Amino acid sequence: MPELPEVETTRAGIAPHIIGRSVTGVIVRDRRLRWPVTRRLERDLVGQTVNAVRRRAKYLLLDTNAGSVILHLGMSGSLRVLTHRAAPQKHDHVDVRFRGGLLLRFNDPRRFGCLLWTRRDPLRHPLLMKLGPEPLENEFSGDYLWRRSRGRQLAIKAFIMDAHVVVGVGNIYASEALFGAGIHPRRPAGRISRARYESLAKEIRAVLGAAIKAGGTTLRDYTDSDGLPGYFRNALAVYDRKNAPCERCGEAIRQEVIGQRSTYFCVRCQR
DNA sequence: AGACAGACCTGTGAGC
DNA sequence: TGCTCACAGGTCTGTC
Numbered sequence: 001m002p003e004l005p006e007v008e009t010t011r012a013g014i015a016p017h018i019i020g021r022s023v024t025g026v027i028v029r030d031r032r033l034r035w036p037v038t039r040r041l042e043r044d045l046v047g048q049t050v051n052a053v054r055r056r057a058k059y060l061l062l063d064t065n066a067g068s069v070i071l072h073l074g075m076s077g078s079l080r081v082l083t084h085r086a087a088p089q090k091h092d093h094v095d096v097r098f099r100g101g102l103l104l105r106f107n108d109p110r111r112f113g114c115l116l117w118t119r120r121d122p123l124r125h126p127l128l129m130k131l132g133p134e135p136l137e138n139e140f141s142g143d144y145l146w147r148r149s150r151g152r153q154l155a156i157k158a159f160i161m162d163a164h165v166v167v168g169v170g171n172i173y174a175s176e177a178l179f180g181a182g183i184h185p186r187r188p189a190g191r192i193s194r195a196r197y198e199s200l201a202k203e204i205r206a207v208l209g210a211a212i213k214a215g216g217t218t219l220r221d222y223t224d225s226d227g228l229p230g231y232f233r234n235a236l237a238v239y240d241r242k243n244a245p246c247e248r249c250g251e252a253i254r255q256e257v258i259g260q261r262s263t264y265f266c267v268r269c270q271r
Numbered sequence: 272a273g274a275c276a277g278a279c280c281t282g283t284g285a286g287c
Numbered sequence: 288t289g290c291t292c293a294c295a296g297g298t299c300t301g302t303c
Contacts, residue, residue: 003296034279034299058297075297076281091281110280112297127299154274163298170296260276262294 002073004135004168005211007058010079014104015053017081018062021098022049030093034074034114037094041117045069045096056123057131057167067119069096070127074112080105132166135204140166142198149189149197156192157185158259160204169204172239173211175264177203179238184270185263210235238264 002010023045031037048064055061060079062069073079084101094106094115106115118125133139148165149156157178160169169177178185180203183196192200214235237247242255246266255264 006296032280034297072297074280075295108280109282110295110297112279152273158274161297172296259274261297 002058002077003170003172003211004058004208005173005214007060007073008055008212009215010073011053011055011060014079014081017102018050018096018098018104019053020049021100021102023047023064023096024099025095025097027095027097028093029088029095030111033093033108033111034072035116037115038117041069041115044117044119050098056128057134057163058170059122059128061122063122067117068122070114070116070118070122070125071106072114074108074110074114076110077106077108077113080107130164132162132164135166135168135201135208140201140205142194142201145201146192146194146197149192152189154189155186155258156183156189156200157261157263159189160200161259161261166204168208171261171263172236173204173207175239176207176237179265179270180207182270184267185258185265187271238266240264 026042026045028037028042044066045064048066050062050064052063053060054063058072060069060071060073062071071079082103082105084097084103086103086105088095088105089107091109092105092107093111096104098104106113116125116127122128133144145160145166149159152159154162157174159165160177161171161174175185177200181196181200183192183200238253241253241264243252245251246253246269249266249268251266251268253264254267255262257263
């Protein structure tokens with residue numbers, strides 16, 4: 001369920017605990033994640049020291065001298081830093097144990113997440129290589145979106161959720177950003193003006209930035225690496241607010257499926 | 272190339 | 288209380 005703010009919050013939460021620590025063991029209780037956790041990962045990771053914890057899109061990268069772990073939380077994954085004594089709970093699939101008494105524990109009920117091992121530059125990995133720009137970096141702009149969208153018939157909602165266009169815009173924040181920009185989620189991406197894309201890019205940055213500051217959104221069961229809930233939920237204008245009044249005009253918020261995903265919007269404010 | 276549907280998997284809440 | 292059903296924060300893969 002993590003969207004980009006949750007992933008960034010997780011990164012910031014675990015990094016200070018594991019950077020500079022050496023791995024003493026990897027315990028895999030269930031290797032059946034989106035792709036199986038390989039024995040190669042277990043073998044190569046043990047004895048290594050974590051040099052950095054980076055994020056690219058919604059992937060977390062744990063860098064060592066021998067290679068990197070590419071980790072994705074999928075829909076329901078979470079990471080926690082615990083002591084060696086902490087008893088594993090249901091869906092605690094993988095522990096990475098560190099010298100000094102701490103461990104990093106990966107929990108994922110739906111098992112859509114993954115832990116991959118690569119000995120090369122993780123940014124060159126097939127999964128990461130063709131990703132679009134980070135929304136909070138400079139290459140992302142309204143002009144960029146406008147250029148990429150020319151000729152596209154796809155609904156704008158699906159367009160901005162395509163990680164090959166821009167990363168990190170998940171289902172919640174796509175609805176929120178489109179509301180902020182006043183754009184109807186079904187509008188074909190190729191039929192939106194440059195000026196409106198400027199507004200949309202600004203909204204995407206604003207909503208993601210604010211959510212990161214607030215520590216992520218909590219709907220049902222998301223918790224960050226310390227097990228605390230996020231506090232951004234109260235700030236959602238449309239997501240999960242079907243039939244509630246629009247905060248701008250009072251119209252009832254609609255919910256429809258667009259691009260196979262549940263979408264929330266105001267028919268009066270979004271055109 | 273682009274658009275779309277299907278797939279992966281478990282938990283939860285609504286409705287009966 | 289217990290059953291069934293629809294749906295859930297992601298994104299890869301296959302087909303047309």
